[in-house]
Amino acid sequence: MSVASVPFSFSRLSLIAGNTFLEAVRQKLFNFLLLLAVGLVASAQFFREFNFGSSELKFIADFGFGALIFFGSALTIATTAQLFFSEIENRTALTLLAKPLWRAEFVFGKFLGVFAVIGVFCALTIGLMMALLWHREGQLMEMRPEDFANGRLIAYGDLLVVGVLQWLKFGVLTAIVLLIASFSNTNLFTVVTGFFVLVICHLQYLARDAWGNVDNPLVGLVVRALGFIFPNFQLFNLADQVGQGAGVSPVVALQVAGYAVAYIAVIGGLAVYSFRNREI
Amino acid sequence: MSQPVSAISIQGLTKDFSVTLRGVKLRAVDALNLEVAEGQVYGLLGPNGSGKSTTIKIILGLLDATVGDVRVFGVPAHRVEARRNVGYLPEAPYFYRYLSGRELVKFYARVCGVSGTTLKARVDEVIDWVGLSGAADRRVGTYSKGMLQRIGLAQALVHDPKLIVLDEPTAGVDPVGSAEMCELIRKLKQQGKTVLITSHLLAQIEDVCDRVAILDRGKLIVEGSVLELVGQRDRQALIVDPLSEVDLVALRAWLEARGHHLNAVEQPRARLDQLFLSKVSRPGRPGGASAGVGSNEVPLDAKP
Ligand SMILES: Nc1ncnc2c1ncn2[C@@H]1O[C@H](COP(=O)(O)OP(=O)(O)OP(=O)(O)O)[C@@H](O)[C@H]1O
Ligand SMILES: [Mg+2]
Numbered sequence: 001m002s003v004a005s006v007p008f009s010f011s012r013l014s015l016i017a018g019n020t021f022l023e024a025v026r027q028k029l030f031n032f033l034l035l036l037a038v039g040l041v042a043s044a045q046f047f048r049e050f051n052f053g054s055s056e057l058k059f060i061a062d063f064g065f066g067a068l069i070f071f072g073s074a075l076t077i078a079t080t081a082q083l084f085f086s087e088i089e090n091r092t093a094l095t096l097l098a099k100p101l102w103r104a105e106f107v108f109g110k111f112l113g114v115f116a117v118i119g120v121f122c123a124l125t126i127g128l129m130m131a132l133l134w135h136r137e138g139q140l141m142e143m144r145p146e147d148f149a150n151g152r153l154i155a156y157g158d159l160l161v162v163g164v165l166q167w168l169k170f171g172v173l174t175a176i177v178l179l180i181a182s183f184s185n186t187n188l189f190t191v192v193t194g195f196f197v198l199v200i201c202h203l204q205y206l207a208r209d210a211w212g213n214v215d216n217p218l219v220g221l222v223v224r225a226l227g228f229i230f231p232n233f234q235l236f237n238l239a240d241q242v243g244q245g246a247g248v249s250p251v252v253a254l255q256v257a258g259y260a261v262a263y264i265a266v267i268g269g270l271a272v273y274s275f276r277n278r279e280i
Numbered sequence: 281m282s283q284p285v286s287a288i289s290i291q292g293l294t295k296d297f298s299v300t301l302r303g304v305k306l307r308a309v310d311a312l313n314l315e316v317a318e319g320q321v322y323g324l325l326g327p328n329g330s331g332k333s334t335t336i337k338i339i340l341g342l343l344d345a346t347v348g349d350v351r352v353f354g355v356p357a358h359r360v361e362a363r364r365n366v367g368y369l370p371e372a373p374y375f376y377r378y379l380s381g382r383e384l385v386k387f388y389a390r391v392c393g394v395s396g397t398t399l400k401a402r403v404d405e406v407i408d409w410v411g412l413s414g415a416a417d418r419r420v421g422t423y424s425k426g427m428l429q430r431i432g433l434a435q436a437l438v439h440d441p442k443l444i445v446l447d448e449p450t451a452g453v454d455p456v457g458s459a460e461m462c463e464l465i466r467k468l469k470q471q472g473k474t475v476l477i478t479s480h481l482l483a484q485i486e487d488v489c490d491r492v493a494i495l496d497r498g499k500l501i502v503e504g505s506v507l508e509l510v511g512q513r514d515r516q517a518l519i520v521d522p523l524s525e526v527d528l529v530a531l532r533a534w535l536e537a538r539g540h541h542l543n544a545v546e547q548p549r550a551r552l553d554q555l556f557l558s559k560v561s562r563p564g565r566p567g568g569a570s571a572g573v574g575s576n577e578v579p580l581d582a583k584p
Contacts, residue, residue, distance in 0.1 A: 006360045015390055019376070026378035090374050095435065098340040098368040099391045100360055280342045 006100045013105045013112070016096075020083050020113025029079070030120065036075075037124040040067040041132055057137055057154055064129035068122065068166055069237075075121060076170045077194040080114045080177040085187040093280050104272045107182070111174055111268060118170045126163035130156055158248045162238050165253060168260035169236040173198060175267035182275040200226075201233040231263045285354040287443050287474040288316040288339060293348035295334055295498075308334040310498035312348070316476060316491075318442070321469050323485040323506075324478045326495035332478045333371055335495075336447050339476075340368055352443065367436030371447040371478075373428055377421030381412055381431050384420055385438055392439035406434040410464065425452035433464065444468060446477045450484065455556045462488045483553070486510065519548060 024030065044063045087093045097106065133154055141148045177194045184190045208227050235256055238248050295309040309331040316322045324332050337343040338350055341358045355362040375384050386403050394402055407416045410430040420431065429449055436444055450458035458481065465488050468475055479485050485492060486506055494502040532542050
């Protein structure tokens, strides 16, 4: 007797993504996200007395992105690990994976669900930050019109581009945490290892700068290999250029986005491979 | 194919778990051979830790066999296609507590490819079938153990599978509920489904199963049809009104004269579960079809 094969299905994948997102919504994760975003952006207001004119705007943008990067990373690691292990620890994965479902659909479904949750956080934070900037810029324009002879200083489009790139970076981080979770037994191990890898990804450029040109070819090779295995998260920090004449080059932005997508695909693929051998 | 394929075919199945860091192995299933023919209700019995759930998980492709060949309707169990025709209720089931019962069944139905116009009808049908209509819109997180088993059965049946695997479906369910569970299993059999079931309630297994296998420490020790195994063909029971001592002596003599022997005289007793079933009433649920489900729910708008 031959049974029709089960093709890979994007609708099953999106069902799982949707259910993962719904879990975050119904477990009240979003109330927390909203509070966090409002709290972060509002705290930038405390530095109002600086009143340095246009540099105050730059400060708000830097502060906003700093907060986004820091809390976004922490949130990505914790959310990914939590939404993955809630399925394993509550043994709901047992019922789900006993359905005609590919493990790849499960892993990428989880990925998309978490990615959407993080997307909401990014959109909230960036949106609130832009609203605050716009409001403050309007006030400053009235106070000292001479500084704003050429209209608004802040390039809001660039802020948006950098925000999207940060979101993609969190996507890479999500894939990394899923890869760790696919073979790890506990939530805690996954979170701790995730933070460890995050630090490596942020700091690996230091190693490359310091040792990349050392004469010893072996050390050079190892450093370059590490730089290849771990994505360089520093590449995504285009925020420095925001609002400073040059702006963000679309070509660079696209290259960075492509870099993120390539890493997501490869690391996600590894996660699927490792999860396929996992005993539930 | 000329020969009919078994619903489940297990040949030489061995499963080892490494249980310590030094790689010491625990043999959970040991050289198991088993055939479950289509249309049978098959009971898998054995003490705790004898490897029943492990065998089931291998059948469902959740675990990989260490050695051996496991097929579901002829398809190797580790392939995704093998799970097309299978519904599974895990032991001590636990579901997404943030969904309502209906949402949960709908989610699994869609994962199994039920879609379009049949989706809603099918979801309502199975929920009704397991007797959960009254509680379908409550969060699964608020369900009792018995209700979890019912919703678990609903999700296992929603895509109309040919084989249904139930791991301890009556654990933690009250006698009324487990009698109903047996009734549902009998109905599944009438519909031509194959059912593999594990349970520690042997009386119920005996009532509902065609064949049973008993495992002990991963090894198959007994296998056969229930009638073959426990039927006593050389014995018969007569149940009569109370006899006086004189009548009893006469009866014994009458039997002896015809070459029979009166083996035992006992006072028959109703089984405790029969007593329970006849005494426990479920208000507002005539026919008992939905017993155990929100029976003491008070409508919020019905203020006294
Ligand atoms: N993931 C695992 N890792 C290590 N050992 C396991 C694992 N799963 C099961 N075992 C062991 O395998 C043996 C068989 O377990 P199994 O759950 O199959 O028993 P069971 O017959 O279903 O028992 P019960 O009636 O208690 O449900 C047990 O000794 C158990 O400890
Ligand atoms: Mg078990």
